[in-house]
Amino acid sequence: MRLIVGCAHNGSIKEIVCNAGTDTSVQTAPQPLSVKSHLKEGAQATVCQMYTFDDKVVMARANGSVQLYKITKQAHQKKNVEPVENTNEANTATPVPEPEFDVSQFEELSSLTNLLDDSRLEKVFQKSTKRTKIYDTFVSLSPMAGSAHDLLLACKSGLIYIISVEKDAIKQLSRHEVKAPLDFAQVYDNTKTESVIFAYGGEENLVKLAKLSKDYSELSQIWEAKNVANDRLDMRVPVWPTALRFLNPAKSIDKTDSSKLNYQFVVVTHWSHLGIYNTQHGRKPQQYIDLLPKRESLAHLTMCGSAEDITPAGNLRSDDISNFTFVTADLKKDILRFNSKGRLLNKYGKGDIVGSASFIQAVNGKYLLAGGLDRYCRVYDLESSRRIAKVYVTGKVNCISMLDDNEIVIPQPESQTKQAQKKKKKHQIENETEQDVEELWNHLEGSNKKAKK
Numbered sequence: 001m002r003l004i005v006g007c008a009h010n011g012s013i014k015e016i017v018c019n020a021g022t023d024t025s026v027q028t029a030p031q032p033l034s035v036k037s038h039l040k041e042g043a044q045a046t047v048c049q050m051y052t053f054d055d056k057v058v059m060a061r062a063n064g065s066v067q068l069y070k071i072t073k074q075a076h077q078k079k080n081v082e083p084v085e086n087t088n089e090a091n092t093a094t095p096v097p098e099p100e101f102d103v104s105q106f107e108e109l110s111s112l113t114n115l116l117d118d119s120r121l122e123k124v125f126q127k128s129t130k131r132t133k134i135y136d137t138f139v140s141l142s143p144m145a146g147s148a149h150d151l152l153l154a155c156k157s158g159l160i161y162i163i164s165v166e167k168d169a170i171k172q173l174s175r176h177e178v179k180a181p182l183d184f185a186q187v188y189d190n191t192k193t194e195s196v197i198f199a200y201g202g203e204e205n206l207v208k209l210a211k212l213s214k215d216y217s218e219l220s221q222i223w224e225a226k227n228v229a230n231d232r233l234d235m236r237v238p239v240w241p242t243a244l245r246f247l248n249p250a251k252s253i254d255k256t257d258s259s260k261l262n263y264q265f266v267v268v269t270h271w272s273h274l275g276i277y278n279t280q281h282g283r284k285p286q287q288y289i290d291l292l293p294k295r296e297s298l299a300h301l302t303m304c305g306s307a308e309d310i311t312p313a314g315n316l317r318s319d320d321i322s323n324f325t326f327v328t329a330d331l332k333k334d335i336l337r338f339n340s341k342g343r344l345l346n347k348y349g350k351g352d353i354v355g356s357a358s359f360i361q362a363v364n365g366k367y368l369l370a371g372g373l374d375r376y377c378r379v380y381d382l383e384s385s386r387r388i389a390k391v392y393v394t395g396k397v398n399c400i401s402m403l404d405d406n407e408i409v410i411p412q413p414e415s416q417t418k419q420a421q422k423k424k425k426k427h428q429i430e431n432e433t434e435q436d437v438e439e440l441w442n443h444l445e446g447s448n449k450k451a452k453k
Contacts, residue, residue, distance in 0.1 A: 001389070002403040003369070004057070004104070005377050006047030009395030011061065012040040013047055015104050016377060017076075019407050022389040025376075032391050033099060033408055034076060038106050039069075049141035050399040053148045056165065057106070057401070060138040060153060064116035066163065068109045068170040071403075073102040099410045104403070109168040120157035124181050128203060139182050142313045144196055145189035150216075152198060154185030160200075162216040176212075176219040179205055186244045187313045188263070197222075199265060201241040207267060207277070223261055226283035240270035243301035245326070248319040250280055264321050266340075268298045268328050274342055276321055286321075289342035296330040300360045304337070304382060307365040314361075327368060327382075329357035335370055337385070346385045349378070363402050371397025 003016040015036050023029035041061070049060040052071075060066045116136040125134045140154040144162075150173070153161040158180030162173040181202040188197040196212040209223040228237050249262040260280050267275040267285075272292040275285040291298065303309075303316040304325040311317060316324055322340055327348070329335045335348040335357050348368060355373030362368050367388070368380040373396055379389040 001379070001405045001407070002104070003377060003379070003391075004050070004052075004401050004403065005371065005393050005397055006050055006059070006399040007037075007393055007395035008046045008398050009043060010037075010040050011042045011045040011047065012037045012395075013050075013059070013106075014038070014393050016391050016393075017101055017103065017408065018389050018391060019410070020388050022391060023387075024392045025390060033101060034103055035391065035393070036103060038104075047398055048138040049153075050401055051141050051143070051151060052401045052403065053143070056109075058141065058151065058163075058165065058170065060115075060141050062137055064136075065111055065113045066115060066153065066170065067111040068165060068168075069106040070109055070168070072105045072107065074105060076101050076103050099408050101408045110170040112163065112170060112172055115153070115159070115161060116155055117157050117159060120159070120180055124203075128181075134181065140185040142185075142187050143189075144187060145193065145313070148312065152185060152187050152196075154182055154200065156181050156183075156202075158182055160185065160219070162212070174216040178208070178210065178219075178221075181205060183240075183242045184244055186246065186265075186315075188246050188315065189311045189313045190246055190248045190315050190317060197263070199244050199246070201225075201244065201267075203240045203270070204238075205241075206239055207241050207244065207265075207275075209261070209263065209279075223263070223279055224283065225277065225285070228284060228288050238271060241267045241275070242270050242297075242299050243268050243328070245301055245303050246315040247321055247324070248317060250278060250321070251319050264319065266301070266321075266324070266326065268301045268326075270297045270299070271295050272298050272330070274338070276340070278321065291328075291336075291338060291342050291344075292330065296332060296334075298328050298330055300327075300329045300357065302327050302360055302362045302368075304362060305365060310362070310365065327360060327362065329360050329370075329372075331356045333357075335360060335368075348380050348385045349387075350385075352387065352390075353378075359397055359399050361400065364405070367402065367405065369400040369402060371400055 005014045016032055017034040018032035021030045022032050045061045045063040047059050048062055051058045055071050057069050118136045121134045136155055136157040139156050142152055144150040149165045151163050153163055158178045160176040164171055164173050182200050183202040185198055185200040195214055199209050201207040207225040208221055211220050211222050227239055230236055244265055244267045247264040263279045265277050272295050274289040274291050276287040277285050309317050325339050327337045333353045337345045357370050357372040360370045362382055366382055368382045370378045377391045377393050377397055380387055
């Protein structure tokens with residue numbers, strides 16, 4: 001498989017080429033075939049968001065720039081390795097064969113700069129519960145509905161950019177402002193709509209639905225959530241949605257009203273709540289479930305399903321809001337899978353992870369990509385939670401993208417293959433001898449019984 005990982009310590013991305021079973025934390029385990037750094041631009045230009053399509057990749061960096069790169073492949077250069085001794089009569093030496101695979105090269109085609117604005121967050125910081133100063137960053141980069149070349153780019157400061165990739169150039173189509181701060185901006189792409197619908201929200205910023213005109217020139221808010229009722233002590237429940245995913249609109253005739261908006265979505269919050277919303281039902285959530293008993297903070301959300309069930313923007317193609325599963329992660333070290341009732345199904349890692357996950361994403365309905373503060377990039381089987389690969393990347397993982405999941409064929413030396421064939425033949429001969437002996441004894445025992453009779 002081939003992965004590209006955005007690392008925080010030097011602003012680089014790393015390409016990992018490995019097979020299933022790779023584990024760099026164990027010396028005797030299979031090691032990656034290649035781990036190579038590209039595009040180092042310093043810690044101030046770390047890659048925050050990344051989106052790949054065709055043979056191109058768009059990267060949004062912490063210095064406020066967005067860059068378009070073209071990915072080309074070239075054959076991996078083989079190393080000069082010492083031959084191993086052969087055990088044949090001539091006692092000649094045979095070279096150790098190396099696997100053949102391609103590595104990627106990145107060519108910058110175009111870029112945009114100065115897209116972040118820290119000044120918009122100064123008032124927000126005064127009201128925030130965070131003790132450290134809040135700086136602007138990119139929180140989302142996702143394709144628009146029906147187009148892989150038009151992207152929605154959202155900033156923590158509430159700036160919304162629509163950018164387009166045309167041939168080998170990237171350009172800004174429009175710029176809009178919404179209420180800050182943002183922890184997410186999720187595009188709706190479950191069904192075809194005349195305009196672009198997306199949701200956004202953040203700390204003390206209730207979930208809102210916004211509509212972009214067809215040419216992206218006008219933005220208007222069409223719906224806003226309402227906070228749940230006060231708790232049993234009559235205290236206000238704090239608002240902090242951190243991630244959101246859409247489902248298909250409700251189809252039940254009895255429950256739908258054509259005069260109302262028809263959108264369904266699920267939300268996880270900083271206070272470990274799961275909110276299930278149906279705009280036909282009202283502005284408050286239909287269900288508001290406590291997922292973790294100690295209110296550990298949740299920061300990510302990815303839906304589970306087959307490759308056909310997940311849209312390019314990560315939404316779930318299902319209108320059954322009472323039957324779905326999702327994966328989230330807290331700010332400690334756990335990556336958790338829940339169902340729609342808030343029941344914990346399984347954990348990923350189970351003691352292997354020692355730092356909070358800064359990125360999780362389900363891919364192709366088969367894999368879960370994960371990385372975080374412990375500087376490891378991990379690949380899990382989505383259903384069984386079995387770890388497939390674990391690679392150290394020397395820095396905090398901000399984002400991961402899987403280019404392909406093909407296994408690399410690793411050839412074996414001729415001496416090893418001959419030895420394996422000899423062992424196989426010897427094993428077959430031993431089995432045949434054992435069978436012959438058993439048949440002989442059975443024959444003798446049968447003749448002795450006849451003689452006694």
